[in-house]
Amino acid sequence: MLLIGVNRSPYTRRVAITLKAYGLAFEQSDLSGFGNRSEVRAANPLGRIPALVLDNGEALVDSAAIIDHLDEIVGRERALTPPAGAERRAVLRVAALMMGACDKGLHAAYERNHHPPEKVHQPWIDDCMAQMKQALAAVEAKVEPGQGYLLLGRLTQADITAFIAERLARGLKVDTPTEMPRLHAHCRKLLEQEAFRSTEP
Ligand SMILES: N[C@@H](CCC(=O)N[C@@H](CS)C(=O)NCC(=O)O)C(=O)O
Structure with a gap:
């Protein structure tokens, strides 16, 4: 399998961490959606990373x-999202909040970085960042200090998505050690695991 994308992208890193956590072998092509437009568009007509090219070319x-x-x-027993019921809903809720937080953070970054300065609308950036922070704060409230994982006493997509969203937030100058200290500490602890550490951009 070939993972297309740089781990600077939270979405790509989510996939890279998941592949490593599952122990699945893969190669990675460090392409960025903006820096390598034609190569990325060859794999994904939408021009976004990540894409995963399977061994059959799909x-x-x-x-x-x-x-x-x-x-x-990997099968339902090992999947990092439970197969059904309340456990599945709980993991999907955190994952949706955290992926949405990433989306909002990137909307803010795109507004700043992809518009001429006189066309940047600061209230939109502020609103996006406020939404990102509120979602992070909701997950901060779920962190039980001393517990290794957010939910179910084991690694799930809740942890992986919280990790990549917290990382992106820090990159966007959110002071997570002060504003979401438990979430920040939780993510630092996750970084001790190989799947997280080895995917550091
Ligand atoms: N919902 C998508 C979002 C992917 C995405 O927005 N990737 C960004 C990089 S972080 C990208 O490729 N942006 C380039 C573009 O939108 O043109 C996912 O979960 O994979």
Whole structure:
């Protein structure tokens, strides 16, 4: 399998961490959505990373669809999203909040970085960042200090998505050690695991 994308992208890193956590072998092509437009568009017509090219040449796009496939490969017992019921809903809720937080953070970054300065609308940036922070604060409230994982006493997509969203927030100058100290500490602890550490950009 070939993972297309740089781990600076939270979505790509989510897939990279998941692949490593599942112990699935893969190669990675460090392409960025903006820096390597034609190569990325060859794998994903939408021009976004990540894409995952399977050994038969099929290209999967969007981190959620890619992870859905990886969950199928490893089977429902090992999948980092539980197969059904309240446990599944709880993990999906955190994952949706955290992926949405990433989306809002990137909307803010794109507004700042992809518009001429006189066209940047600061209230939109502020609103996006406020939404990102509120979602992070909701997950901060779920962190039980001393517990290794957010939910179910084991690694789930709740942890992985919280990790990549907290990382992105820090990159966008959110002071998570002060504003979300438990979440920040939780993510630092996750970084001790190989799947998280080895995917550091
Ligand atoms: N929902 C998608 C989002 C992917 C995404 O927005 N990737 C960004 C990089 S962080 C990208 O490629 N942006 C380039 C673009 O939108 O043109 C996913 O979960 O994979």
